[in-house]
Each structure stands twice: as structure tokens, then as C-alpha cells.
Amino acid sequence: MTVARSILLFLLAALAEIGGAWLVWQGWRENRGLLWIAAGVIALGFYGFVATFQPDPNFGRILAAYGGIFVAGSLAWGMVVDKFRPDRYDLIGAAICLAGVAVIMYAPRAS
Template identity: 75%
Template sequence: MSVARSLLLFVLAAVAEIGGAWLIWQGVREHRGTWWIGAGVVALAAYGFVATLQPDAHFGRILAAYGGVFVAGSLAWGMAMDGFRPDRWDVAGALVCLLGVAVIMYAPRT
């Protein structure tokens, strides 16, 4: 398994899922309309397909590891798109989650 390919797929999945959820949020909560909501639905569907491209064959492992990417990616998205400023505990939690990703996905298997 190529770690670089796997990481790229995790990033693409995060952009699709977090971006899709953000678009729906904007459409509903910020009253930007149905086009934003529709774009969010399309992005969320894309996330479902991107996740299947991971080289590992175990659904549970992929989704568990992706959870850590989602946590860190959500904080990053909030910083980039909404001016959110994480505190040290947000950052610490995200780093713990990313450590979990590394252990789950890339630890040597016997």
C-alpha cells in the first residue's frame, strides 16, 4: 500500500465530506439557497466513492482511520472558511486523532 496515495485519498475524502456538509450548512443556516444544498449533496456523494478507493480492503479500518482525518480536517476547514481559531485543546485533540490514523492505517501488520 502506498502511504502517499492513501493520505491523498484521505485528504480528498475530507474535502468532499467536510465541504459537502459546509455547503449544506451554508444553504440552510445561512439561507444561501437550494443550489448550495444541491452542491453539498453531490460533494457528500463523491465522498462515499472516494473512500472506496483506499487500498486497504477493510471497511472498518478505513472508516475508523478516516474519523481522525475528519476531526483534524474539520478544524482546518473552520479556520480557512469561517475564521475559527482553535485553542490548544482543539489542536491537541486533532494531533491525537492523527496519531490514531497513523497507528490504525500504517502500523506494520504481522
């Protein structure tokens, strides 16, 4: 249950951070306006809180592992939202990052 909760929190964090950054991008780079930017800033702020709910007490470990989630999630976001087509090297890199997440967060450790 703890691993499932942790993964769900990572996915929620990715949605908030990547979505927030995308909203800011749309507001500024695509000239959609300040409401898009404001929504992005709120989403990015929400992302900041999500990590605090991770069961592991180590900030550095959580953020290091989240980096791998961010890489894979950014590619997935691009595929779904922007119709980006990753090549095999993008996919291999994302898989390596996710393997790193698994080792960092879920490897057995002595208490």
C-alpha cells in the same frame, strides 16, 4: 507510494465530506438556497466513493481512521473558511486523532 496515495485519498475524502456538509449548512442555515444544498449533497455523495479507492480492503479500518482525518480536517476547514481560531485543546485533540490514524492505517501488520 501506497502510504502517500492513502493520505491523498483521505485528504480528498475530507475535502468532499467537510465541504459538502459546509455547503448544506450554508444553504440551509445561512439561507443561501437549494443550489448550495444540492452542491453539498453531490459533494457528500462523491465522498462516499473516495473511500473505495483506499488500498486497505477493510471498510471498518478505513472509516475508523478517516474519523481522525475528519476531526483534524474540520478544524482546518474552520480556520481557513470561517476564520475559526482553535485553542490548544482543539489542536492537542486533533494531534491525538492523527496519531490514531497513523496507528490504525500504517502500523506494520503480519500478512
